[in-house]
Amino acid sequence: MEKTFARPRSLKTVPFRYCPGCGHSLIHRLIAECIDELGIREKVVGIAPVGCAVFSYDYFNFDILESAHGRPPAVATALKRVMPQKIIFSYQGDGDLAAIGTSEIIHAAARGENISVFFVNNANYGMTGGQMAPTTILGQRTTTTPGGRSAATEGYPLRVSELLATIEGASFIQRVSLDTYGEVTAAKSAISRAFRGQMEGRGFSLVEILSPCPTDWGFSPKASLEWIRTAMKKVYPTGVMKDRDKGI
């Protein structure tokens, strides 16, 4: 009998220790499947962020370099420049990429670095216990916005994909989500597209993934997906924000 569903080679044979229902496990799997399908596992170097996904080095079955908080795009820039034939991706949360690392991501995009960035937007700081992130939506309660984020005091959520899509150096930017089966399939295509773009030398690509953090949101895994659908996607619509080849 043919085996049609198996653990990707690009994942180690250990169980994920992310929280139940956490988006990181699923995103790791999607990235690993794409890497297997493209046959690039032995050419990949991934960059682990500071955040829950720092532990991605326990799960990915290829070379991983850990980076300081927010700096993966600078680290990726150097890796790619000194090894243009290798495939370099950074994996970053919204504290990492949209707060402390805004400078690095904007300038990597502006330079048009030929790297792939996977940006996990879970609307809060997971690892440190659920504080407000720049992506926290208005009204959302976090440990540092106990009354809900208010525009008057905390300002507005940052739409990273829309922002980066204005940068000439960026070649492909898409926001995807994990809340339905269809969205997960679209997420995988976008990830694959980002890798293929790099393999073809098209330059900077970023996939933003709306991702559940049931633990810090205080919802069940199922209710978390519901919240992405009903609340998050209103602020962060999915879709292709930029595709230089198609003139988008």
Add this chain to the structure above:
Amino acid sequence: MRKKLLFKKGNEAIAEAAILAGCRFYAGYPITPQNEIPEYMARRMPEAGGVFIQAESEIASINMVYGASAAGVRAMTSSSSPGISLMQEAISFLAGAELPAVIVNIQRGGPGLGNITASQGDYFQAVKGGGHGDYRCLVYSPFNLQESWDLTMLAFDKADEYRIPVMLLGDGVIGQMMEPFRPTKYVRPRLPKKDWIVNGCKGRAPRVIRSLCMGPGELEQKNYDLCKKYDAIRKKEVIFDEHNVDDAGLVVVAFGVAARIALSAVKELREQGRKVGLFRPVTLFPFPEKRIAEMARKGKRFMVVEMNAGQMVEDVRLAVSGASGVTFYGRPGGVVFTPEELYKKIKAEYSRKK
């Protein structure tokens, strides 16, 4: 045959020596008085087949160096004091991840934005860590362009040998001055194979480079392992230079450009028959504490001269450990003292009753 002398600006000598030593990645951000380094690298690095990047900040620069080094490439950044402050987190990461790197600090006056003249105010930062956690950088302090050239080359070798960040601690004078020097040829020593780099796991098991150590006892062990490395460096890598210390009653201790100015004052005092010597640490970490302790036991007094408010003097006092007297003369705030000024100060100290 005598080898031709080179005549270059200090910053350019450092940049060219780096290229000849095999540096193939440089990232930096403009700041006076070190701009000639990125400018030179922008020209030379592509010729040498390497990568030059003008980064968006010193934070990005040093993290780029971190990435290039993880791929096994000899990598360097340079800056001046405020920029080096911004790099401290990543320098700690380099130490923790055990990645080689060369960092050049052409110091200027501080604190804060300070000024752009030469200073030695970053001794503590360079020597005592600067960033967080228990780590050390090997720190070289050149006092002329010959040393800038030779120590830059050595810095790359030692960074690779020990897998540590190495700092070249210069200053605005060393960076900006021009003088002839012998362009010593770079001879690559035998170094351990870089069997730890991340460049794709073809034909081998995947590798991880990290500094996070969450296992029980893991981080303590890592720190002990680092300590072993630092102990080996203390044993093997101390470099210092002495002038007329054997019969000296008073030994002037100075590093970098302060030592250069002090040397002319000391020579003049010697010519007048005054028994003054100069002791110059070339490595600031490891500090030549044994040699200083030895001189202290012989009853020599010390006068520490620095272009700061008194930093290395603390290490001299530690080495002397009360066995002899230590005094200090310094000018902070980016003031370069004159040879006449030092001549007077040293002479007064020499003549002072103990």
